Amino acid sequence: MITPSITTPTVAKWFAAANHGASYTTSLRPFGFLMTPIITVLGRPLGRANTPFKLIAPLNTDPATWLDATYTDIHTRASYSLSTTHHGAGTANAKTYRQIIDSYLTHPDARRLDRDGNRCTRHTSGYLAPIHVDAFHIEYTGKEADSHDEAAITATARPRRYATLHQPDRDPFRRWVLPVLGAIGPTQLVRDTDISSSAIVEILADRSRPHPKNTRKLTQAAVRHATRQLAGSDAQIPRQPLARLYSVAKRRSSGSPPC
Numbered sequence: 517m518i519t520p521s522i523t524t525p526t527v528a529k530w531f532a533a534a535n536h537g538a539s540y541t542t543s544l545r546p547f548g549f550l551m552t553p554i555i556t557v558l559g560r561p562l563g564r565a566n567t568p569f570k571l572i573a574p575l576n577t578d579p580a581t582w583l584d585a586t587y588t589d590i591h592t593r594a595s596y597s598l599s600t601t602h603h604g605a606g607t608a609n610a611k612t613y614r615q616i617i618d619s620y621l622t623h624p625d626a627r628r629l630d631r632d633g634n635r636c637t638r639h640t641s642g643y644l645a646p647i648h649v650d651a652f653h654i655e656y657t658g659k660e661a662d663s664h665d666e667a668a669i670t671a672t673a674r675p676r677r678y679a680t681l682h683q684p685d686r687d688p689f690r691r692w693v694l695p696v697l698g699a700i701g702p703t704q705l706v707r708d709t710d711i712s713s714s715a716i717v718e719i720l721a722d723r724s725r726p727h728p729k730n731t732r733k734l735t736q737a738a739v740r741h742a743t744r745q746l747a748g749s750d751a752q753i754p755r756q757p758l759a760r761l762y763s764v765a766k767r768r769s770s771g772s773p774p775c
Contacts, residue, residue, distance in 0.1 A: 517551050517552070517553055517554070517579075517582065517610075518551065518552045518553075518554065519549050519550070519551050519552075519575055520549070520550065520552070521547055521548065521549050521550075522544060522545070522546055522547060522548050522549070522550060523546070523547065527550075528544075528546055530572060530588070530590050531543075531544040531550075531574070544574055548575070549575040550572050550573065550574060550575055551572070551573055551574075551575050551576065551582075552570060552571060552572045552573075553571055553582075553587065553598055553608070553610040553611075554610060554611040554616070555569070555571070555608050555609065555610055555611070556609045556610070556611055556615075558603075558609075559603045559608055559609025559610065559611075560603065560608060560609075561596055561603055561604065561605060561606060561607060561608050562603070562604060562605045563605070564589075567591070568591045569589055569591060569608075570589065570590050570591065571587035571588065571589055571590075571596060571598075571608060572587065572588055572590055573585050573586065573587045573588065582598065583597075583598050583599065583600070585597075585598070587608070596608050598610045600612050622638045622639075623638070624636040624637050624638055624640065625644065627646065627647055628644035628645065628646060628647065629644065629645045629646070629647055630642065630644065630645075631643060631645075633645075650762075652692075652759070652762045652766075653686070653688055653691070653692070653758060653762070654686065655683075655686070656683070688758055689731060689734075689735070690722065691765075692758060692761040692762050692765055693734060693735050693738045693761060694719075694720065694722060695761075695764075695765045696738040696741055696742055696761050696764055696765065697719075697720060697734060697737070697738050698720055699741070699764075700737065700738070700741050702716045702717055702720060705720075705734070705737060708733075708737045708740075709730070709733040709734060709737055710733075711726075711730055711733065711734070715730070719734070735757075738761055739757040739760055739761065741764075742760040742761050742763070742764040743760055745764055746760060746763060746764065751763065751767075
């Protein structure tokens with residue numbers, strides 16, 4: 517059971533029906549708490565399998581009463597009951613704390629490696645070593661998050677937006693994209709991006725900052741080139757595009773054979 521707080525008008529409106537006719541002391545107010553059960557993968561009520569579904573209820577600290585409470589779906593305002601053994605037309609199957617704890621026994625940790633240096637799987641056991649992290653790019657961000665509490669409840673909210681503090685000396689385009697673009701050359705870049713040759717020359721010389729649209733085109737061209745270079749050298753290809761650019765730039769700066 518998750519117990520977030522009521523911190524936005526959107527969340528407060530979910531309890532409008534429950535608060536109707538209730539006194540101030542018994543109503544759900546801003547900064548009060550609610551509870552939302554965790555539903556099993558196949559435990560949604562009949563007819564709600566492929567639709568948004570999230571149950572909420574006023575906070576009750578007595579676990580013995582949770583199965584007897586009435587829960588409201590925030591998307592349809594329909595009422596449902598809970599069960600830990602089955603689901604039906606008006607009943608959802610909720611996870612128990614035992615089920616959640618048991619899942620940790622076979623949950624793979626993406627941040628750890630096994631004794632042979634491979635990523636963890638559900639069947640990995642024994643001593644787990646931390647993954648080496650090469651922190652090649654750092655961005656400072658503010659603490660502001662977009663609808664953090666609402667996202668915790670709905671699990672379908674928009675991706676969080678952070679206030680990023682731009683630093684010219686850490687500009688990823690200058691540090692990682694431009695070196696790869698220089699290896700491609702202006703002639704090929706003109707063909708790949710449809711940007712004029714004069715603009716390409718100015719950008720490669722770092723005398724001009726490209727338009728955001730052209731920045732995306734050039735970055736995509738650089739990532740494609742880096743991916744081909746890494747694949748041709750049988751090197752590991754990172755999933756993150758910026759990491760691919762860094763891998764190629766690092767090999768060049770270290771004097772390694774070109775990819």
